[in-house]
Amino acid sequence: MAKSTQHWSKIGETGSIIGMKILLSCYQLFGRNVFRLVLLPVIGYYFLSNKRARHASQDYLKKAKPLCPKQPKELTSFRHFWTFGELLLDKFLVWMGHIQPQDVAFHNQATMQHMEQRQKGGIIVVSHLGNTEICSALAHQMPNVKVTMLVYTQHAEKFNRMLKQANASANIRMMQVTDMSPATAMTLSERIEEGEFIVIAGDRTPVQSNARTTVVPFLQQPAPFPQGAFILANLLKCPVYLMFCLKQEAKYHIYIELFAEQLTAPRKARDQLLNNAVYDYAKRLEHYCLMQPLQWFNFYDFWHIEPLNSHTKLHKKGH
Template structure:
């Protein structure tokens, strides 16, 4: 397998121009017509992207070992199904952006506790992932009286995506914030948003883009992998409740799972690294649980365990 040093070097095939084009196709011709565009593109991408294809197979083989009932083996066919699932997730993103996806299309688990928290007037941090489709939260953001939702993203195209969101819905309560690393300025900005009763969503399953990222090892799908410390340190600095958030597609419907993760994350100075590692391990267990529930919906098409392997080779 060709190895990249970091997931961000692999690039994104769904850049802003392409997303704008796909959105227009979706709005004009509907989902069925859009699939005629998406499937050839994804098929080509699957054939051309050898590292992504190999990473997909390696991930699915880990799933197969832990969950024989999944009927997955990590074959080329399984990998192709994985990419096609990604294509359908893009259509769901467009549906969420355009307003075609409504509250009636979404099921919830654990929403009551989060709503109770919101009613206190103080916001919360939601730990997301690249499992499923976080864009489904757009539906929640557009509810009457819903709190503003801020999503931290690593893409440099955050402002362009924000403009695209506004083009489809001027009153959207979803705001994308581009960050390459979590700094003191980021913490201050988000602290204000928490104080205003807003929600902050950050994916906790990709290491930062910065050259010297702060990471911890955690067991995930049967082997150690590196997870970012930043989301958890940020949550501790914001001094607010923390929840996990997973948005999956199940039986043709969107399902959002909220779980209370911690009322307040604290990392004592003397045991700081150990406490952070244990917290990250708890998150990794929940991510694994939901990955095994819908394995084809984890869209990390790079070798997630690669940096651990490299580290071991160097020792």
């Protein structure tokens, strides 16, 4: 892993909106094969020039390889970068409406029926595994379900501009936030009461330095995970779902799980509740991550633990 311990939110966006436009135009004009030809030098340059991201990828894959005995030769850092580039195109295709129903396979149908039949919404915890944008497919599979995605403002700006240009009428809302203020929490509560689902990533440490994290085992090494999604669920007293989307054999597979009907506990047991929730989430993320390890895209020192963080003790379930 790179020696730099810079927080992920301080790392500038890679690439420019012009570069993304060029790649998207190549696909629109010439198709996927030409897109791949143009993508090769782009990914090659990024791979060679971005030492921090390359070392982060290598460190992650080093941890994943012993747990993926069937595909160790495939787990190279360049393949990791290449997969990221290919899935970037798929993100745009989703928002342009080019992903057809036959391109997506939904698992856990009973859970989806549960979501659709409820009068109240909830929280969907996602990750940087696979293609999170595919969650917009929920709008097609369940037309009565509304979705709002919470995104970090700074890193979302360029990508959001591209999405709007690709499809200004995309049937999903984004809310850009850096912290969870009382006003934001109230807005989210109102949306959930109206049956809306709030999508939030659970595998990026908080932007605010005083925000809460829990250190849990991930790929057999201690890593800090945010409590934010579960604090919000505890506050709003709503159901929590997990969603993972993996590209397998040229098709997207969406896995939705009911994580908890409610995350509630007496005040004295609240910390234990949140720590256990983070632990359980990390185990599920690890499970799906090992199914398609090249599709987890956190190109920074994910396992770095801040020395002054008050939650640096490794949490084990039930402790």
